[in-house]
Amino acid sequence: MKTVSPQYYNEFRCIADKCVHNCCIGWEIDIDEQTLSKYSLLGGKLASKLKDCICKNSGDAHFILDDDDRCPFLCEDGLCELIKEAGDDLLCDICNEHPRYHNYYSDRVESGIGLCCEEAARIIVCHSGKISLADNGASESCNEIERLFFERRQNIFDIIQDANSSIDEKLHILERRFSFKCPSLSMQECANILLHFEHLDTNWPKLLRALKSSHCDFAAQPLTSKWNNALSNLCHYFIFRHLPCDADESEFCAVICYAFFSLKVILALTMCNSDFSIDTLIEIARMYSAEVEYSDENYDSLIDLLKGCKYEQ
Ligand code: SF4
Numbered sequence: 652m653k654t655v656s657p658q659y660y661n662e663f664r665c666i667a668d669k670c671v672h673n674c675c676i677g678w679e680i681d682i683d684e685q686t687l688s689k690y691s692l693l694g695g696k697l698a699s700k701l702k703d704c705i706c707k708n709s710g711d712a713h714f715i716l717d718d719d720d721r722c723p724f725l726c727e728d729g730l731c732e733l734i735k736e737a738g739d740d741l742l743c744d745i746c747n748e749h750p751r752y753h754n755y756y757s758d759r760v761e762s763g764i765g766l767c768c769e770e771a772a773r774i775i776v777c778h779s780g781k782i783s784l785a786d787n788g789a790s791e792s793c794n795e796i797e798r799l800f801f802e803r804r805q806n807i808f809d810i811i812q813d814a815n816s817s818i819d820e821k822l823h824i825l826e827r828r829f830s831f832k833c834p835s836l837s838m839q840e841c842a843n844i845l846l847h848f849e850h851l852d853t854n855w856p857k858l859l860r861a862l863k864s865s866h867c868d869f870a871a872q873p874l875t876s877k878w879n880n881a882l883s884n885l886c887h888y889f890i891f892r893h894l895p896c897d898a899d900e901s902e903f904c905a906v907i908c909y910a911f912f913s914l915k916v917i918l919a920l921t922m923c924n925s926d927f928s929i930d931t932l933i934e935i936a937r938m939y940s941a942e943v944e945y946s947d948e949n950y951d952s953l954i955d956l957l958k959g960c961k962y963e964q
Contacts, residue, residue: 652789654761654787656763657785666769666770667731668729672937672941673729674768675721675746676721677716680713682712686741700724749765752764757794759788765944775885775888776881777929807890810828817876821883830962831904831907833912833957834957838919839862842862848946854938859920878929902958913939
């Protein structure tokens with residue numbers, strides 16, 4: 652089985668105490684069974700704190716967040732008490748893996764780093780030049796359905812990574828190639844859709860409301876071309892992570908639409924911000940990912956909404 656990942660994958664290192672939007676704040680952290688059994692073998696002060704800070708519910712277990720929504724093992728200095736006391740060995744799977752994600756195929760595991768982590772977002776957005784996929788491990792042959800899927804997906808990567816075309820031109824090429832038409836939504840309509848979703852961060856709806864009432868010229872070409880590389884990296888990320896091999900054509904095309912919908916919203920929210928710097932783009936992309944991509948409910952609603960984009964030839 653080989654592993655395939657974007658070439659930036661191994662650049663990721665958690666920045667821990669330097670992280671502003673620490674993933675140990677505000678997210679429920681589930682604990683896998685193997686780690687739970689490790690905890691049950693411990694003794695001493697750490698064992699009794701673990702016992703007090705874990706909620707078990709019909710087979711599931713998670714850490715009980717404190718009143719400020721922080722993991723009880725997140726120290727004031729931004730470091731993890733479990734790592735400080737016992738090293739990486741006591742980390743549950745989620746803490747060990749985050750923000751990495753994996754997609755499984757018959758001949759490979761494809762892995763990437765998730766945009767909701769600020770360090771991963773920086774690496775993805777700032778990668779210079781085209782992103783290629785690196786593979787490691789023994790090559791086996793995939794099945795025919797997957798082979799065709801990888802071929803089609805590579806075709807999409809080639810189009811979205813063309814440095815000479817704008818986001819709109821790339822989308823039009825893909826629409827023609829795969830016979831779909833993304834709904835032409837104004838930024839006000841996009842903001843409205845997202846305002847109806849569940850929210851994680853109270854600042855997110857404020858940004859969306861500002862977008863809804865903005866008079867910004869979202870078609871401003873000089874700004875978008877300045878960020879062409881960053882935007883094509885984000886587009887590559889959305890496609891690599893979400894394009895499904897086993898879905899029907901309407902879902903396949905909906906995910907391509909989703910990638911472009913996401914780019915346009917991230918770009919518009921960045922342009923609404925007074926400094927529209929690359930740091931703002933990274934922060935908006937991180938927030939968008941946490942709000943839309945990391946909520947199954949929100950993500951599924953958006954895909955359902957975009958499924959009607961496919962038309963018969
Ligand atoms: S969000 Fe990313 S960089 Fe920050 S603590 Fe979590 S894994 Fe580390």
